[in-house]
Structures are given as structure tokens and as C-alpha cells.
Amino acid sequence: MSSSFIHTYVSVDCVVFGFDRENQLNILLVQRHLSNVPERQKRLPGSLILSDEGVDDAAQRVLHELTGIKKMVLKQFKCFADPKRASNELDIQWMEKEYKRDIDRIITVAYLSLCKIDHKINSTKYDTVDWCPIDKVPSLPFDHNKIINESLIEIRKWIESDFSIIFELLPKKFTIRQLYQLYIALNEKYIDIKNFHKKVSSFNYIIPSEEIEVNVAHRAARYYKFDAKLYKKSNNKLIK
Amino acid sequence: MSSSFIHTYVSVDCVVFGFDRENQLNILLVQRHLSNVPERQKRLPGSLILSDEGVDDAAQRVLHELTGIKKMVLKQFKCFADPKRASNELDIQWMEKEYKRDIDRIITVAYLSLCKIDHKINSTKYDTVDWCPIDKVPSLPFDHNKIINESLIEIRKWIESDFSIIFELLPKKFTIRQLYQLYIALNEKYIDIKNFHKKVSSFNYIIPSEEIEVNVAHRAARYYKFDAKLYKKSNNKLIK
Numbered sequence A, B: 001m002s003s004s005f006i007h008t009y010v011s012v013d014c015v016v017f018g019f020d021r022e023n024q025l026n027i028l029l030v031q032r033h034l035s036n037v038p039e040r041q042k043r044l045p046g047s048l049i050l051s052d053e054g055v056d057d058a059a060q061r062v063l064h065e066l067t068g069i070k071k072m073v074l075k076q077f078k079c080f081a082d083p084k085r086a087s088n089e090l091d092i093q094w095m096e097k098e099y100k101r102d103i104d105r106i107i108t109v110a111y112l113s114l115c116k117i118d119h120k121i122n123s124t125k126y127d128t129v130d131w132c133p134i135d136k137v138p139s140l141p142f143d144h145n146k147i148i149n150e151s152l153i154e155i156r157k158w159i160e161s162d163f164s165i166i167f168e169l170l171p172k173k174f175t176i177r178q179l180y181q182l183y184i185a186l187n188e189k190y191i192d193i194k195n196f197h198k199k200v201s202s203f204n205y206i207i208p209s210e211e212i213e214v215n216v217a218h219r220a221a222r223y224y225k226f227d228a229k230l231y232k233k234s235n236n237k238l239i240k
Helices: A057-068 A089-099 A144-160 A163-168 A176-186 A191-203 A226-233 B054-066 B089-099 B142-160 B163-168 B177-186 B193-201 B229-234
Strands: A006-020 A026-031 A046-047 A073-082 A105-113 A127-132 A207-212 A220-226 B007-019 B025-031 B047-049 B074-080 B105-116 B129-133 B206-212 B222-226
Touching: A006 A057, A006 A144, A026 A057, A026 A176, A046 A057, A057 A073, A057 A105, A073 A144, A073 B074, A105 B025, A127 A191, A127 B177, A144 A163, A144 A176, A144 B142, A163 A176, A176 A191, A176 A220, A176 B206, A226 B025, B007 B054, B025 B054, B025 B177, B054 B074, B054 B105, B074 B142, B142 B163, B163 B177, B163 B229, B177 B193, B177 B222, B177 B229
Parallel strands: A006 A105, B007 B105
Antiparallel strands: A006 A026, A006 A046, A006 B007, A026 A127, A073 A105, A207 A220, B007 B025, B007 B047, B025 B129, B074 B105, B206 B222
16 A cells, blocks of 8 residues: 555646737747657646755746746646656657656646736747747647646636736736737637726726827727736726 | 756645534644654644545545545645655654655645535544634644645635635525624625625525524524525626
8 A cells, every 4th residue: 555655756837828919818838859759849838846946936947947037927726647647658758858767657736827928038948939829739748738728717717816917918008909808818708898998997007198009000099007006905806 | 957856755635624503614633643742743634645646536535534525525726845844853753654654855735625514524544533723723744734824815715716615614504694604704804794694685596495593592593595506607706
């Protein structure tokens, strides 16, 4: 009985969301180098945990190596530990190459993170880091597709419980249309833009600026800013 | 570099909440047998993960061994992995005795579970299982006190995002006063009982029954039942 306790490697994997100018929700994927295998060449950024690291530290390290950004919003959301999650032959080959050891089982702790899409990605570790639209994610190694699916449920819950999180994805100055399109991309429930506008106008922490858009084909819209201090004082937690 | 990846044991720990007749929030603690050490003799129920188990399976097993109840509501909420969380001398001694091996680091995945207090606890594994009021939890081994503190934040969030969860803690038939007192025990914000009553009366999924309390000193109150199907159809997610 006692001999059957697992003794295993533990990793972190990060799902980093970004919202682009085409109003699409994207995630960051990195290249997995596995010669002669054309399929499943992308993966979520992640790493085994080092001996002096906690899980949150490991996730911050992965994010820093990935983006060059020092401190990113991140949230641990789930531990994935299916006994068979690392049993695919290609995945075993890759782990051997990447980590120089024979790994039979691996437990991973998954994190969500948010990145303003106008932030420059300067990876210190990965040679290829790409934004991938959430509806075009290819088949990925391990259970990374499952992790991404569950992260979508989680990001919705996160924004539902703390609306200020949505502004981590928007540029510092944004139009109400951008906020609306991000909201629509994240939510399954449809909301009319006029109703959305009315609702949002009642939030004192969304501040109109003097600036309006320039060089746009449609009618130039006003830019707004998010005031984190006013948000904290406010009780408006949800758009419903 | 590559030699410093952790290779470790992984456990699950369960915080099981119950709400008693004295209107107190309780959690289940088990006895830790460590001779000649009077302090820190209680702990959260938990176990190392077996080689063919996922984390959710391990948590279900622990709950079953703990309570004898076959299927309990449970929710994974956080992985605790501080490199020093299992470095206390007494904790190391206890692990050696319990698991018959030398364990230097251990990562745990924490779960929340809810138990109706009128359910009989028939543990198949632990000789002593006790309800402990949440404000009287003693000093516990490892980071179990920290896990309990974080589980309180988590249970509030859980109920905020899914109000039906609160009924897992109440008997099948309950009075509005009981629901109110549980709500108060779980929330930091005060709400007046009259306002609460008015709010709750507007929820179609809380159904008045024909029955009223008997043998009570105060005015006998009506019993209510929770209708899960009506709740699912309803959009009332939050009491605000």
C-alpha cells in the first residue's frame, strides 16, 4: 500500500490572455522543438518547479522568461493530475529532450494571466512566442487543450467576481466599443451595445477623457480610462 | 540547473464545512497520533496521492474514508507548495510514522467540501473525527491554519457565484432564520433580517412548506425547502 504513493515532478503552465486590435481574444503559445514531428509543435509556456520555488514563484518566473514583463497579474486556477496526462509517446520524448530525464508522471498547476496586447513581448527564454486566437488553437501536447478550455471558464468567473480584471486586457485609454467587444468575447450572454453603454456610463470608475480617436473610418469615439481607486470604493461588481 | 527540479510527494487536504444547531460554522478535524507531544494533535483530513489516482479521486477517497458518505460536494481551491511547509521537526516525525518514509518536501492540493450537519459521520479510517467551530481552531501542523483561512475566502466566493451551494449546509427543511444565520456566518457584510426575509421571499426556488417548527421557545417558524430545478432556471445568482 505505502509503496504506491506517487513521487513525481510538478510543473506550472500558464495561459496568458491578450485582446487584439481585431477584437479577438488570444493566448500565448510557444514552440516545442521536436524534430521530424510536424504536429503538436506548439505548447503552453511552462516549466518544472525548482527545488527552492513555491508554485506562484515558478509561475512568475515562467511569465517573466516568456514576456520580459516583471510583474504580471496572475491567478492559480487548477491542478491537473490525471495519471495518464503525460503518457503520450511524443510528450515523453520531448520531456526527455527538454529536461534530460525520464519522466513517467507529471502534475501541473495551471495559471491564468492577462497581458495588455500593446505590451512588447521580449522573451529571454523562448525563441518563438506567438499570439494565437482562442478559436484557432491547434492540437497541443499533454492536456494543454483541456487546460485552455477550463481557463476560459475561469477567466469569466474571475471577471464576474472582480470586474476591474477586464481592464488589464485593455490599453490604458480605450473606447466603450473596445470594452464592449472584449466583454462580448469573454461572455456567452449577448448584451446590446446601447444597454451596455448605458450600464457602463453609470460606473463612476470609468472616466471619459478629453481625447477622441483620430484617423478612423467610422465616427471618432471618445477615449475612457479606468480608475482603480474609485473602483475599489464602488460596489458595482457585476454587469448583469 | 536541471538537477534542481523538485521530485516530490503530492497530497490532498480537505476542509469540510458544517453548520450546527447553535448556528456556528464548523470544520472537521482528525486526530494526529504523535506520542509525548501534547500540542498540534489535530490536523486536516488528507492523504498522499496514490499512483493510479488523479487529485480529485484522491480527495473523494479522503472524504469517503472520513465521513462514510459516498458522494460529497467538493471543490479544488488551491495548491499549497511553499518549500518550507513540511519542514517542522514534529511534522517530519509524524510523516515518517504515518507514511513510513523520509519526506523532505510535500505539495498539497486543498479542497473545500460541505456536509449537512445532520449527516452521520461514519469514518472507516480515522478513530477520532470532530467538528470544530471555525473561531476555535487550534494551532495545526504544516500550513493547515493557512489553508483553513484561505478556504473561508473561497467558500464565500463559491456561494457568491453559486447561491445554491449554501443549501448543501442546511437540513432539507430549514427556517428562514437558519438560512439567515448561515448567511451571516459566511459573510462579512451585515444584512438586516427583515431585508433578508424580503429578499429571500422573492426567490421562487425557496419554497414554503406546510410544516412549522414544534417544541420551540420562540414563535414557531415555517419550514422551507430548496428547489434545485427552479434555481437552475432562475437568474437570481446573488443576494446583494
